Structure formats: structure tokens, C-alpha cells
Amino acid sequence: MxxxxxxxxxxxxxxxxxxxxxxxxxxxxxxxxxxxxxxxxxxxxxxxxxxxxxxxxxxxKINSTYKFVSREFKKSDTIIDINGYLIGGDNFMFMAGPCSVENKKMLSNIAKEVKKGGAVVLRGGAYKPRTSPYDFQGLGEIALKYLREVADENNMLVVTEAMDVENLDLICTYSDIIQIGTRNMQNFSLLKKLGKINKPILLKRGLSATINEFLLSAEYIIAHGNREVILCERGIRTFETMTRNTIDINAIAMIKELSHLPIIIDASHGTGKRSLVEPVTLAGIFAGANGAMVEVHENPDCALSDGPQSLDFKLFDKLAKNIKKSLVFREELK
Amino acid sequence: MxxxxxxxxxxxxxxxxxxxxxxxxxxxxxxxxxxxxxxxxxxxxxxxxxxxxxxxxxxxKINSTYKFVSREFKKSDTIIDINGYLIGGDNFMFMAGPCSVENKKMLSNIAKEVKKGGAVVLRGGAYKPRTSPYDFQGLGEIALKYLREVADENNMLVVTEAMDVENLDLICTYSDIIQIGTRNMQNFSLLKKLGKINKPILLKRGLSATINEFLLSAEYIIAHGNREVILCERGIRTFETMTRNTIDINAIAMIKELSHLPIIIDASHGTGKRSLVEPVTLAGIFAGANGAMVEVHENPDCALSDGPQSLDFKLFDKLAKNIKKSLVFREELK
Amino acid sequence: MxxxxxxxxxxxxxxxxxxxxxxxxxxxxxxxxxxxxxxxxxxxxxxxxxxxxxxxxxxxKINSTYKFVSREFKKSDTIIDINGYLIGGDNFMFMAGPCSVENKKMLSNIAKEVKKGGAVVLRGGAYKPRTSPYDFQGLGEIALKYLREVADENNMLVVTEAMDVENLDLICTYSDIIQIGTRNMQNFSLLKKLGKINKPILLKRGLSATINEFLLSAEYIIAHGNREVILCERGIRTFETMTRNTIDINAIAMIKELSHLPIIIDASHGTGKRSLVEPVTLAGIFAGANGAMVEVHENPDCALSDGPQSLDFKLFDKLAKNIKKSLVFREELK
Amino acid sequence: MxxxxxxxxxxxxxxxxxxxxxxxxxxxxxxxxxxxxxxxxxxxxxxxxxxxxxxxxxxxKINSTYKFVSREFKKSDTIIDINGYLIGGDNFMFMAGPCSVENKKMLSNIAKEVKKGGAVVLRGGAYKPRTSPYDFQGLGEIALKYLREVADENNMLVVTEAMDVENLDLICTYSDIIQIGTRNMQNFSLLKKLGKINKPILLKRGLSATINEFLLSAEYIIAHGNREVILCERGIRTFETMTRNTIDINAIAMIKELSHLPIIIDASHGTGKRSLVEPVTLAGIFAGANGAMVEVHENPDCALSDGPQSLDFKLFDKLAKNIKKSLVFREELK
Missing domain, CATH: 3.30.70 (Alpha-Beta Plaits)
Known part of the structure; x- marks a missing residue:
């Protein structure tokens, strides 16, 4: 209502x-x-x-299942201002960085590179949700410090994942955007807490979440008071195994119709294959994405996590140039 | 190791x-x-x-991806003793009750009925994970009290869902078994905490979790110190829409091979249709399930949640009789 | 109508x-x-x-989407009489044999074995639908001859797959039941032709066919004149990769409600794993299946196709005994 | 080899x-x-x-599973010349027309419109594969005649679906490109026959076919002698129900790497929603598609089939203009 x-x-x-x-x-x-x-x-x-x-x-009264995320409630695109950087409407936000923060030096090198390419948000995992308890779980708070320092040195924003209510406060101290991972998209306790904080949320679509469920998870956050939600299509789980996930390109175009919230594409997780990141990111832009997130590593073959889907600097550079050109061109299509 | x-x-x-x-x-x-x-x-x-x-x-050294949940580590079935009631090996545990606790009287009526049919565990939601923030979210602590009182009156155990680390202590005060819902199966922060408590965990398979991921989530709990994990197959998400989910009957038989942990079938969530609960529960028993969970309601059409999949007393009574007969018979097949 | x-x-x-x-x-x-x-x-x-x-x-007028296959049209179970052997209602039909017919001797050995265990239908592929053009495509007509001769010697029926309209006449000459494979479930030209022949059809569910589509494919056959359709649940394609397919056990129980047609379970294709065939077949029986089909091979490790899911004689023998016991027991549950 | x-x-x-x-x-x-x-x-x-x-x-020797469709066999893009119109490499082919041919007048009106927009291939169903035997099955041969006449009047090519081996000769008489529908992608008997004809084949991906299976079906055609195969991504079946299918945008980029064959995008079937056809088609172009197919109807709300996904003339006109611009721009990105 x-x-x-x-x-x-x-x-x-x-x-x-x-x-x-x-x-x-x-x-x-x-x-x-x-x-x-x-x-x-x-x-x-x-x-x-x-x-x-x-x-x-x-x-x-709002008739759609989801209320405050719907176009029925708000006709115009939501534009979120994060320390002067905008996302939503015609404002595209490019986020890049390593899967995991491994040390300060690598983070610094990557940050300089991605900043040059136009990324304004530095991504990097400090706490990693891993399927196996025996896999590398992230460096923790020290990684948060590195992220903050390196981002500040490069005049960038930080996005990193909060895994639970307990470490949310800590994440908020260091990060400009709070990422919620695919496995937590329906962690309703966490979503309610996110409604109470005043940082923008990057909400990743659950592996098997329908568009409807995705929007309802965003609704949880807004209904509890936080209007600044950025959606992220990062691939769904299907029968196809050649790619890590299946980017649901339809969902990007569909959600632009249904909701006023910005949505970005994460082709690194959505494909799991370095060589597919560029074509699929560009596809996402022309389907209507308001931003893109990619994983970058100096030496992907040595990455502690997600090496096969991380871009090296050369591939990143090519992608960055083509994203810039694509955004200019997308304007001409309207 | x-x-x-x-x-x-x-x-x-x-x-x-x-x-x-x-x-x-x-x-x-x-x-x-x-x-x-x-x-x-x-x-x-x-x-x-x-x-x-x-x-x-x-x-x-244990070679399988999952370590302590594997048959490679432990050849014999794990048998869990919960206040004298056993599950695992040849011990079958029957859990029944309403989807949500709506008030004490309904809970009491249902408990008497299901106890009569052989259920030793009373289920009931106090905190409900709901897709929409506008749906009924459960009665909260008062429901926990009712569960405890009614279970005690009927000499039953309680199982109810913990939704997050914060309310885990509270749940532990009232409940004998801690249920972890499908959306939290990969809430790794929660899993780690569950490893530190001394209550048995009922871990529901995630909607789109592979068998491998399911076992690895159980591994998280055990690797952090709690060996008492009961697995629950409750249906996966597929393209089929006529049933709410698709019970993965293969998974029950497969997991009996791969792991020593007990596994139960929840055909109420796994089918979403009252009339399918009996045939699918019996199927689960013959595929090797060590227990069953069903939703029961005095008047399913008026249930606050999950009405269409809840059994009325008559259907429950028939199911309970057939479960008993099936267990006797299953012994003869060995 | x-x-x-x-x-x-x-x-x-x-x-x-x-x-x-x-x-x-x-x-x-x-x-x-x-x-x-x-x-x-x-x-x-x-x-x-x-x-x-x-x-x-x-x-x-019949209101359901599917007409003549529906319970709305025909309340009582359809019972099909195939040369004196019945399927449907309380009549269970057991079908077994090798994936592919490799030579007459192996077929003869297998036939004797499965007959002893209670199988009345000999299965075996003469023309094999193979994903790759470079895989073994079946022996063709000579295999049909072997099937007929060996079945006659053992007083059994033959079921084998027709791959297209062209070889349908040939298949009909040799086979008592015409099998339609999963990839042909929506080969509508073939379905229409099947409506014109007077042999019972074993229609396998498509890998990604909904229950609704499955029943509509059966409807094609009946609407074109052939009422003798046996449905076969053989697993659907899901994200799970540990098993070859995912048996949709719900579908068996659901289809018994919606349709009067007999339905059988094929746990060999439905699981792809020898050790799962018995528990999943028994599960299917208690979910309501009217028959079962299994692959058997003298020496599964040397089979030209589907070795990993074929039972050896020892496993088959155990399964056969347990199926017999289960059928007696199922009667007692009614 | x-x-x-x-x-x-x-x-x-x-x-x-x-x-x-x-x-x-x-x-x-x-x-x-x-x-x-x-x-x-x-x-x-x-x-x-x-x-x-x-x-x-x-x-x-060729090492990949698929042989002649692989880049390992042929490094350069396959370019197919169909009566002077090219597809493959940098040559984009635009196909448009109604779902079903309903009468000559509507076909003629649509053909003029889509020709104006740059379509060189007129699509239209004469024989329609329909899930239910009671749905409109197409006008048959008369529709083929209309297609030929109208295409000739407008100097266009014809693409229409062959449903089986029997009507293949007839289709070949009228059509320049032979479309094989999603349900026939693994109709191996048909694929073998297609290897013997000298018309290019438009092979649609099966609803639940993996990329590997898709390429192996193309391999069937080539291995039997016909090298002119155009692949078509038209959406796969997933759990998402808001869109008719889920376009697998990853698959387009992936297949461009694995195979030298041209691949087109069919966003009409791939989304099932008129408003999504443009953004998803453009996405396909930037993922690497060599062509696009769309359904167009004078009055979509009155279409005999697929109305909700058909473009009206106004939407088609906008799409056509944006495709042209996008192709120019795509060149600049190389």
C-alpha cells in the first residue's frame, strides 16, 4: 500500500x-x-x-505479488547514489576484482588495472561461502582492511559479501555495498536485518530461484526499510554442465519490465569460463543490465578460488574497452 | 583423516x-x-x-570428497539416540504434526492423533521461512512453548526449525531435534554453529542441491563437532510443475550407499499434494529411508500454511497403519 | 467427447x-x-x-486437457491382454533383458534367467537411438529375429523399440509390444501412426516432458485409434548428475490418479546405477507401478551399451525374488 | 578422421x-x-x-566427441550460400514470419513487412508439432505453396519445418531451408535422412539437450553427408515458468568456440513474450549469433498459434532497425 x-x-x-x-x-x-x-x-x-x-x-493498493519492488508502485527507474557514483536508469556501474582477496599486493595491482578500465567498484571476497568445509574460506577481517585501503587509494567503492547477521556490522564498517550471495538469497533472517541498515545491498539471485522469488527477496529488504537494492543475475542451475551455470538473459529483460530496481550481470559466475565472460557481459548490457561484475586476477591459473572464470589483465582490458563502446552504442538504440 | x-x-x-x-x-x-x-x-x-x-x-586418509559422512570413514550405519528414541540402522523414526503451530488446542489434538499412529516426534513450525514478507511468519516463541508442553504431555520429542544463529539458542531450549530448512542448507555460518551444539540436526536437502552438496553440508556440521545429523529428502526443483517438488527417490538409495547417516523422507513437501503423501512415503521406505515426516492438520482446508499437502486425520490414520506394515515387511526383504 | x-x-x-x-x-x-x-x-x-x-x-464432454487417457473419461483401470499376459489393475508385468541384443546365445542365456525370475516380457534393443553417430547402433533385423525366436522358446513376449515410421512395420512383425523411446515421445508423426496399429505401445516419458505432456502423447495414440498404451517412467533430466536421470516417483502416483492407463517403472535408465535398481524398482511398486523393466546382462562390464546400469544374474535373482514378495505384500496394504 | x-x-x-x-x-x-x-x-x-x-x-584423427562440427576439424567459420544469401562468418541472416501460415493474404502482408525490415528468409509453419492432438496442426501442403509463392514474389527464401521422413521430400520441393524442430533434435532416423539431402538444415536445440548433444545431432547430419547445418538456440527448459523457455545465452558464445557452424537465436520461442524479443535478440547478436528468427503477425492477438510471443508490425519495425544498427556496431567491437 x-x-x-x-x-x-x-x-x-x-x-x-x-x-x-x-x-x-x-x-x-x-x-x-x-x-x-x-x-x-x-x-x-x-x-x-x-x-x-x-x-x-x-x-x-499494489496488486502485484511483490509490492515496493514493482513498476506498479514506482514507474521510474530507481537510481542509487553511492558516494557520488550512480547506478540505475542510464547509469552503468562496473564492478571488478579478484574472487578472493589473497594479499594486499595482488589486490592493489588488480585494483589499479580495473580502475583504468572503468571499474568504480572493487570486488573481493573476505569471507567465502564454500561448498566444502575443507576449502579455503577467505582471509576474513584482514581482507576487509585491504579492500578498504586499496579502494581508498584508487578512489573506488568496495563491494564484498556478508555471510550472516553476525558479521554484517563488520562488513558494513569496511564495505560500501553489501553483497548477499546466491545461497543466502532466501536467508530471510538476514534479509530482514538488511532492511535495517543504510548501505546499498547487492542481492544475487539464488541458484534455483524463480524471478518471482528473486523479487520477493528484494521485497523483504525494502519492506523492512532499506530501499537501495541492486539485483544481480549470476546464472541459474540447469541440466547443462558445460558451463558452470546458465545465465538467464531473459530474466534481465523481464526484471527491467517488472521492477524499477537496477540489475547487473555477473558473467564470471554465470558462465564459469573466462572466454565467455566478454560475449555474455555484452549480451547482458543489450538485454538491459545496469551494471556488470567480473572476476579479474593477475595470474588466474594460480588463483586460490575461481581461477577458470577469472579474466587476466589482457582479457579484462579488451572487455573494459568493449563495455565502454557498448554503452555509447546502447544509447543510440533507444 | x-x-x-x-x-x-x-x-x-x-x-x-x-x-x-x-x-x-x-x-x-x-x-x-x-x-x-x-x-x-x-x-x-x-x-x-x-x-x-x-x-x-x-x-x-579419507579419499571421498566428503569425509566423516562417508561410508569410507564409517562402514556401519549411524544410530542416533534421542532421549531413548532411536533413528538409523533398522530403527525407523516417524515425525508428524502441523506445518505451523496455530494454537495450543490444535497442536494438542494433532499430537494425540499422530502419537496414536506411531509418530514419536511432533513437528510444527514456530518460525516459518516464507517466500513473501507479507505471508504468515509463525507465532514465534509461544509456539515453541506449546510444542514443548504438548510433546511432554504425549511423551513425544519435538522437532522445529531454526532459521538463524540468533534464534538457535532459543530453539535448543525447547526442541529435541533442530531442523534446518531447505533454504538454509548452504547457510555455512549456521552450519558451523550447528557443529558446536549437542542436539541432533535434521538437515533438509536444498531445492537445487546435488547429492554431493547435500553431503558436504552435513560434513560442515560434523567437521565442526556434531556427529548427530539426520538427512531429509524433501524434493528438488525440476521443470515439473504439477507437483510442488520432485522427490528424488534415487537420492535416498544413493545416500544409503555413500553415507552412514540416517535419511528420512518428507513426502508432504516433496509432493505438495495430500493424496500423494502415502504412496510416496511408502516408496521412500522401500528405497531405504530411516524415517518419515508428514504434515497433519485437523482441518487442512483451513490451515494457515501448506493446507493442500497436509493429511487429515483419516488419511493420516491409513498412512500410519501402512507404514507399520511396511516396516515389518521391509525386514523380510533383506 | x-x-x-x-x-x-x-x-x-x-x-x-x-x-x-x-x-x-x-x-x-x-x-x-x-x-x-x-x-x-x-x-x-x-x-x-x-x-x-x-x-x-x-x-x-471431457473437461481435462487430455481426454481419453483421463480418469474423467474412464474410471476403472485399463487392463491390457497381450497374448494372455495381463497388465493393468492388479496385474503386474515384469520385463527384462539386455540393453542391446548382441548375439543369440547371450540373449538366450539372459532370457532363461529372467523367465525363471518371473519376467514374462523379453526386452532387447535391435535399433538403438544413440547420441553420437559413431556409437553402436544395434544389430538391426537379425536382432529382431533372435528376440522372436528366443522369446518363443521361452514362452515370453517381446518388447523392442521402433525408431521411426519406416521400421515400424518390421518391428510389428517381430515384437508383441512396441516401445517408443524417450527421444520420440513427442515425435507426433510417429505417434499418429501408432494409433493405427493393433499392438500395445510402451511409451517412455521424454527426458524433459511434464506429466501433462506425457499424457498428451498417450492421448495422440488413443485419439488415432489405439487404446493399448502402457506408460513408462524412466527418469527425467534434472541438475543432479550423480545418477543418470532422476526417477520421478511422484509422477507414478500422480498418473495413477489422473489416468486409467498402466504405468511401469524402468529403474535401469532411471538411475543408471546397478546398485540402485532394486531399491528404486521396489519404491516404484509401492508408489503404484503396474510393471517394471530392467536391464540384465551376463557380464555387464562387457556389455556393448549401458553396462553400468545392467544387473548381473545374481542381482537380478535377488530383485526378482523381492519383486514377488513385494507384490504379495502390496495387496495387503489396500 | x-x-x-x-x-x-x-x-x-x-x-x-x-x-x-x-x-x-x-x-x-x-x-x-x-x-x-x-x-x-x-x-x-x-x-x-x-x-x-x-x-x-x-x-x-579428430579428438573431440563431435568430429566434423568441431573447430578442431575446421578452424574457419562455415559460410553457407543459399541462393545467393549467405550465413556464417560475418554474414547475418534474418528470418521472420508468422508462427503458422493461416492464409495467403496474411502471409503476403507479413512477408512484405519483414522484407522491408531486412529479413531475407520467410518462416511459417505448414505442419505444426503440437503437444495436444486436439490443437491446430497446420494447413499442410497448401501452406507450403503459399510460402513458396509469397517468398518468390518478395525475392525471399523459405524456411519451414519437416516433421518426419515421409513429408521431407514434399518440404524439400517448396522450402529452401529445412527446419527441424526441438522435439525432433534427437530423431536419429530423421537426422540420417537429412544427411542425404542437399538443402541446408536449420536444427533447433532440444528443450533439454545439452550443448554436447546438440552438436552431436548436427554431427549426425554431417556424418551422413550434408555439411550445411545452421544451429538454432531457442531456449531450454528450466524451473523458471515466467518465461516460456530460458534462452541459454552462454550456449551461443560457447558454440561459437566449439564449432564452425553458424548459430542463430530464436527469441520468440526462447522467451514466449513479445516484449522480450527485442532485448533478447540483441543480446544474442552480441553473444555472437549469426542470425535471428522471429515470429511476426499482423494481429498477434488473433494468431492461431503463439500469439503472445509474436511481434506486431510496429514492434517488428523497431527490432529490425535495431538489429541493423547492432550489426554495424558489432563490427566495431572486434
Missing amino acids: YIKLKNKSLSKRVSEFLEKNNIKYFILLDEEDIKYAILYIPNDFENEKFKEIENLAEII | YIKLKNKSLSKRVSEFLEKNNIKYFILLDEEDIKYAILYIPNDFENEKFKEIENLAEII | YIKLKNKSLSKRVSEFLEKNNIKYFILLDEEDIKYAILYIPNDFENEKFKEIENLAEII | YIKLKNKSLSKRVSEFLEKNNIKYFILLDEEDIKYAILYIPNDFENEKFKEIENLAEII
Whole structure:
């Protein structure tokens, strides 16, 4: 449910009405309209009372299964401003870096390289979700420090994965964007907590999550108060085994229709094969992606994790150039 | 890695050796053998030192991807004793109850009914993982209290789901078995915590988890110290939409070969259709399941969740009788 | 659409009416009712004309997507009589033999063995659908001859696969049951031809066919005139790779509800692993299967095809005994 | 196996050698090399004999599972010339038309429109593979006539589906390209026949065919003598139900690496949603597709089949313009 103001200027009276009644909300501007998204109404509130503001505002029910993530609620693209870097609408955000942070030097080398290519967000795993308890689990907090330092040195943002509610605060101290991995997409306890923080969330699609479930997970975050959700298509699990996952290119185009949230493509995880990262990332751009994430490594064959899908500097350089050209060209297609 | 004693009686010297060197382990009896599962070896321990116990014990590497869950490590079926009720080997454990605890009276009625049919574990959701933030999320702690009280009144065990590390302690206060839901099967932070508690875990297979990943998630729990893991096949996600999920009957038989852990079948979630629960549960028994879980409701059409897959008392009664007969018969097939 | 006679004895007048109007049909007895399945009505027939027989018969529309395969059309199980051997209802049919016919001697040895175990149908491939053009494609007609001779010597039926319309006549000359493989389940040209022959069809479920599509393929055969269709669940393609396919055990129970046709389980193809054939076949029996098919080989490790899933004689013997016991027991569960 | 000439001009002696020995082959130019693909060697041929030509040619074994479709066999892209229109390499071929041919007038209107937009191939179903026997099955031969006439009037090529060996000759009479539908991708009898005809084949990927199986089906056609195979990615079956199928964009890029054959994208079937056809087709182009196929209808809401995925003229016009621009741009990215 949301409230649309009849007059196109903020209404003190509506805000006061909501606060007086302990109704939780956030305000947004959608095209010309000012909307109050209603997150929570106390049980003892009587709907009759809305009549008090009926000359100022319209009360509107949202019909789609997902509410605040839907285009039905917000027609215009959501644009998220992260320390001056924008994503959403026509703003493309390029994220790159190693799978895992292995040491500061490698991170620094990679950061310089990807910055040169146009990446503004440095990715890197500090805590790694691994299928086997015996695999490398990440360097932990020291990796977070490296990420922060190296990003600052290069004037970049940091994105790294939070694996649970406990380490969320720590991650928030170091990272500009909080990544939620594919296995946690329906970790509802975590999603609720993410709704309470004021950092943008990069929500990766679950391996076997439908588009509907994906959007409902984003809905959890927004319904608990955090509007800054970036979706990430990173491949689904199918019968095909030649590629690590199957990028659902349809989903990118479909979600642009259904939702106002930005969505990025992660072709590194989505293909699992270095040579496919460029063609599939470009495909994602022309399907409508608002950003791209790729794994880069100085020496992929020696990477502690995800070597086969990491780009070396030469391949990254070619990709970076072609992404830039593609974005210019995509503008011409509109 | 594990240590097999050469002599078939416990060796004080081996235990002392391990403790002196800060090596973490647990001991088990496998057929005639006494084995020390090695969970953790300090970084500064030199393998040479094992020579000190070489006349007492053999140091054995486990070759399968999953270690302590494998038959390679432990040949004999694991039998778990939960307050006198056994599961594993020839011991079948029947778990039944409502999807969600709705109030004490309904829970009490259902508990009496399912106890009569042979169920020794009362299931019921207190905290429900729901795809949409707007769906009923469970009654919370009050439901836990009802479960405990009603189970005690009927001399039953309780199984209920822990959704995250935070509410794990609370769940442990009330529940005899800790259920981990399909969406949390690869919540590695949670799995690690489960390794530290001393309650048996009911680990549900992830919707799109391979058998290998399923066993590796159980491995996480054991590798962190908790050997009491009960696996649960509850259906995987496939292209078929007529049933809610697709029970992977192969997986039950396959896992009996690969692992010594008990595995149960949950045909309620695995089919999503009341009328299929009996034939599919019986199928599971003949594929080798060590237990079954079913959802039961006084009045399924009014259930707050999972109505279409819940058995009414009449259907439950028929199923319970046929399970009993099937177990007798299964013995004859050996 | 079908016509149900009001009187429980065959009506010459109704048959004459249909023939006079060039309406194609077949007649069947369903519980107490006599029904005319209407296969084809000429375009120029006016529905008004049905009034001529309205005092004798009721004209009934079938609402389910699939018509003549549905329980809505026929309540009672279809029982097919193949040279005195029955399948359907309480009649279980056991089919066994090698994947491919390799020579007469091996076929003869296998036939004797499986006959002893209770198999009444000898299976064996003469024409093999192979993924690669460079793999063994079957011995062709000579294999058909061997099958016929060996089956006759052992008083068994033959089932073998027809790969296309062209070799269908040849297959019909030698085989009692015509098998349609998984890759041909939606070869609609072939299905239409199968409707015109008077041999029972063993229709295998397509690798990625939904239950609905499976039943509609059977509908093709019946709608073109051949009512004798035996369905076969042989595993679907999922993300799981440890087993060759995933037996959809739900589908067996579901199809018993939706359709009156017999359905068998093929656990050899459905699991791809010898050791899983017995537990999964027994599971299928308790889910409601009307028959089972298994691959058997004297020396599976030397089989020209499908060795890993073929039973040796010892395993077959054990399975055969347990199937017999299971059938007796299944009766007791009703 | 193939033979590579040591000298870069055709060798009469090699051809004569092969013919004398009844070895079947075809010759192709690959970059600078002349290669003889060896399709068939008589059983009684002794490999020793190859020594007769060893100073002229090298005998080379192909290691990949698929042989003649592989890049290992042929490094350069295969370019197919269909009456002067080219596909493969840098040559893009645009195919468009209605799902089913409904009458000549609609076909003619659509043909004019799509020709204007740059389509050179007119698609249209004459024989339709339909899941249900009760759905519209196509107009048959009259539709073939319309296709031929309308294509000729507009100076276009025809592509239409052959459903079986029987109607293949008829289809060949009317059509320039023979389409093989997704359900027939592993109809091996049909594939073998396609190897004997001299028309290019448009082979659609099976709903649940792996990339490996897809290439092996193409291999069937080539190994039986017909080198002109165009692959078509048209979506695979996954758990996602919001779109009709899931376009496997990875597969397009992957197949460009593995094979020299041209591959096109069919986003109409691949998405099942009109609004997704443009973004997904453009994505396909940037993933490397050599062509595109789309369904177009004057009045999609009244289409006899596939209305929801058919473009109206306005959407087609926009797509056509953007495809043209994209092809120019793709050149710039190399």
C-alpha cells in the first residue's frame, strides 16, 4: 500500500498524520509524483482514519505479488547514489576484482588495472561461502582492511559479501555495498536485518530461484526499510554442465519490465569460463543490465578460488574497452 | 583423516597424545573398530609426531570428497539416540504434526492423533521461512512453548526449525531435534554453529542441491563437532510443475550407499499434494529411508500454511497403519 | 467427447447411427457403463443430429486437457491382454533383458534367467537411438529375429523399440509390444501412426516432458485409434548428475490418479546405477507401478551399451525374488 | 578422421585413391588448407593402404566427441550460400514470419513487412508439432505453396519445418531451408535422412539437450553427408515458468568456440513474450549469433498459434532497425 500526494509538493500534514499514528513509511519521488510507501501499520489502527488525509492524498493498493519492488508502485527507474557514483536508469556501474582477496599486493595491482578500465567498484571476497568445509574460506577481517585501503587509494567503492547477521556490522564498517550471495538469497533472517541498515545491498539471485522469488527477496529488504537494492543475475542451475551455470538473459529483460530496481550481470559466475565472460557481459548490457561484475586476477591459473572464470589483465582490458563502446552504442538504440 | 586403533579397546595413550598436541577429535565405534575422527590439527603440529603412536594406531586418509559422512570413514550405519528414541540402522523414526503451530488446542489434538499412529516426534513450525514478507511468519516463541508442553504431555520429542544463529539458542531450549530448512542448507555460518551444539540436526536437502552438496553440508556440521545429523529428502526443483517438488527417490538409495547417516523422507513437501503423501512415503521406505515426516492438520482446508499437502486425520490414520506394515515387511526383504 | 449408453447393454442403434454419420469411435466397458469414445466427427455433421439417440445415450464432454487417457473419461483401470499376459489393475508385468541384443546365445542365456525370475516380457534393443553417430547402433533385423525366436522358446513376449515410421512395420512383425523411446515421445508423426496399429505401445516419458505432456502423447495414440498404451517412467533430466536421470516417483502416483492407463517403472535408465535398481524398482511398486523393466546382462562390464546400469544374474535373482514378495505384500496394504 | 593435403591445391590422386577404395568423403577449404572429411570407410579397407598417399596428404584423427562440427576439424567459420544469401562468418541472416501460415493474404502482408525490415528468409509453419492432438496442426501442403509463392514474389527464401521422413521430400520441393524442430533434435532416423539431402538444415536445440548433444545431432547430419547445418538456440527448459523457455545465452558464445557452424537465436520461442524479443535478440547478436528468427503477425492477438510471443508490425519495425544498427556496431567491437 502506498499514499500518493494529490499535490506535487511534500505535505507536512501527511507526514505528521503517519507519525502520530505510528505508521512506518518512506517517501520517494516517482516521475512527478510524491509517494509514501507504507511499511507498517499498527494493529489497532483503523483504516477509517485515513479519511483525515483524503483531500491531500490517495491511498493505493499494489496488486502485484511483490509490492515496493514493482513498476506498479514506482514507474521510474530507481537510481542509487553511492558516494557520488550512480547506478540505475542510464547509469552503468562496473564492478571488478579478484574472487578472493589473497594479499594486499595482488589486490592493489588488480585494483589499479580495473580502475583504468572503468571499474568504480572493487570486488573481493573476505569471507567465502564454500561448498566444502575443507576449502579455503577467505582471509576474513584482514581482507576487509585491504579492500578498504586499496579502494581508498584508487578512489573506488568496495563491494564484498556478508555471510550472516553476525558479521554484517563488520562488513558494513569496511564495505560500501553489501553483497548477499546466491545461497543466502532466501536467508530471510538476514534479509530482514538488511532492511535495517543504510548501505546499498547487492542481492544475487539464488541458484534455483524463480524471478518471482528473486523479487520477493528484494521485497523483504525494502519492506523492512532499506530501499537501495541492486539485483544481480549470476546464472541459474540447469541440466547443462558445460558451463558452470546458465545465465538467464531473459530474466534481465523481464526484471527491467517488472521492477524499477537496477540489475547487473555477473558473467564470471554465470558462465564459469573466462572466454565467455566478454560475449555474455555484452549480451547482458543489450538485454538491459545496469551494471556488470567480473572476476579479474593477475595470474588466474594460480588463483586460490575461481581461477577458470577469472579474466587476466589482457582479457579484462579488451572487455573494459568493449563495455565502454557498448554503452555509447546502447544509447543510440533507444 | 582418522585414526584407527590397532587394538579393539580404547587407548588412553592415543587420547592423551591428541590432547597434548591440541588436536580436536571425536571417538566412535565402527563395527569392531575404534576410530578417532580428526577434526582439527594445529598449524604448527608436525606430521612426523604421529610416529609416537604408530604401534597403537593407524593414520588413515579419507579419499571421498566428503569425509566423516562417508561410508569410507564409517562402514556401519549411524544410530542416533534421542532421549531413548532411536533413528538409523533398522530403527525407523516417524515425525508428524502441523506445518505451523496455530494454537495450543490444535497442536494438542494433532499430537494425540499422530502419537496414536506411531509418530514419536511432533513437528510444527514456530518460525516459518516464507517466500513473501507479507505471508504468515509463525507465532514465534509461544509456539515453541506449546510444542514443548504438548510433546511432554504425549511423551513425544519435538522437532522445529531454526532459521538463524540468533534464534538457535532459543530453539535448543525447547526442541529435541533442530531442523534446518531447505533454504538454509548452504547457510555455512549456521552450519558451523550447528557443529558446536549437542542436539541432533535434521538437515533438509536444498531445492537445487546435488547429492554431493547435500553431503558436504552435513560434513560442515560434523567437521565442526556434531556427529548427530539426520538427512531429509524433501524434493528438488525440476521443470515439473504439477507437483510442488520432485522427490528424488534415487537420492535416498544413493545416500544409503555413500553415507552412514540416517535419511528420512518428507513426502508432504516433496509432493505438495495430500493424496500423494502415502504412496510416496511408502516408496521412500522401500528405497531405504530411516524415517518419515508428514504434515497433519485437523482441518487442512483451513490451515494457515501448506493446507493442500497436509493429511487429515483419516488419511493420516491409513498412512500410519501402512507404514507399520511396511516396516515389518521391509525386514523380510533383506 | 464420449457417449455413455443409458442402458447397460450394447446398443446396435447407437453404433449404426455413428457409422451412418461416418463418426469414428471405439467402445469400452467402464465399471458398469458402456462408453463410445468419439475419435472423429466429419466437419459437415451437425450436433443437432445427436438428438436422434438422446433417449439411448448421453453425450458427455471431457473437461481435462487430455481426454481419453483421463480418469474423467474412464474410471476403472485399463487392463491390457497381450497374448494372455495381463497388465493393468492388479496385474503386474515384469520385463527384462539386455540393453542391446548382441548375439543369440547371450540373449538366450539372459532370457532363461529372467523367465525363471518371473519376467514374462523379453526386452532387447535391435535399433538403438544413440547420441553420437559413431556409437553402436544395434544389430538391426537379425536382432529382431533372435528376440522372436528366443522369446518363443521361452514362452515370453517381446518388447523392442521402433525408431521411426519406416521400421515400424518390421518391428510389428517381430515384437508383441512396441516401445517408443524417450527421444520420440513427442515425435507426433510417429505417434499418429501408432494409433493405427493393433499392438500395445510402451511409451517412455521424454527426458524433459511434464506429466501433462506425457499424457498428451498417450492421448495422440488413443485419439488415432489405439487404446493399448502402457506408460513408462524412466527418469527425467534434472541438475543432479550423480545418477543418470532422476526417477520421478511422484509422477507414478500422480498418473495413477489422473489416468486409467498402466504405468511401469524402468529403474535401469532411471538411475543408471546397478546398485540402485532394486531399491528404486521396489519404491516404484509401492508408489503404484503396474510393471517394471530392467536391464540384465551376463557380464555387464562387457556389455556393448549401458553396462553400468545392467544387473548381473545374481542381482537380478535377488530383485526378482523381492519383486514377488513385494507384490504379495502390496495387496495387503489396500 | 580427415585428410589434409600437404600441397594447397586439389589433388586428383587423393580423390582417385579414395574413390577406388570406396571411401566416402567431402572436400572443404579451411583457411589455407584443403581437407577431405572421411565419412565412411569400408570394413575391408586396411589402414596400411593410406601409405599410398602419405607424401601427398596427412591423415588426422579428430579428438573431440563431435568430429566434423568441431573447430578442431575446421578452424574457419562455415559460410553457407543459399541462393545467393549467405550465413556464417560475418554474414547475418534474418528470418521472420508468422508462427503458422493461416492464409495467403496474411502471409503476403507479413512477408512484405519483414522484407522491408531486412529479413531475407520467410518462416511459417505448414505442419505444426503440437503437444495436444486436439490443437491446430497446420494447413499442410497448401501452406507450403503459399510460402513458396509469397517468398518468390518478395525475392525471399523459405524456411519451414519437416516433421518426419515421409513429408521431407514434399518440404524439400517448396522450402529452401529445412527446419527441424526441438522435439525432433534427437530423431536419429530423421537426422540420417537429412544427411542425404542437399538443402541446408536449420536444427533447433532440444528443450533439454545439452550443448554436447546438440552438436552431436548436427554431427549426425554431417556424418551422413550434408555439411550445411545452421544451429538454432531457442531456449531450454528450466524451473523458471515466467518465461516460456530460458534462452541459454552462454550456449551461443560457447558454440561459437566449439564449432564452425553458424548459430542463430530464436527469441520468440526462447522467451514466449513479445516484449522480450527485442532485448533478447540483441543480446544474442552480441553473444555472437549469426542470425535471428522471429515470429511476426499482423494481429498477434488473433494468431492461431503463439500469439503472445509474436511481434506486431510496429514492434517488428523497431527490432529490425535495431538489429541493423547492432550489426554495424558489432563490427566495431572486434
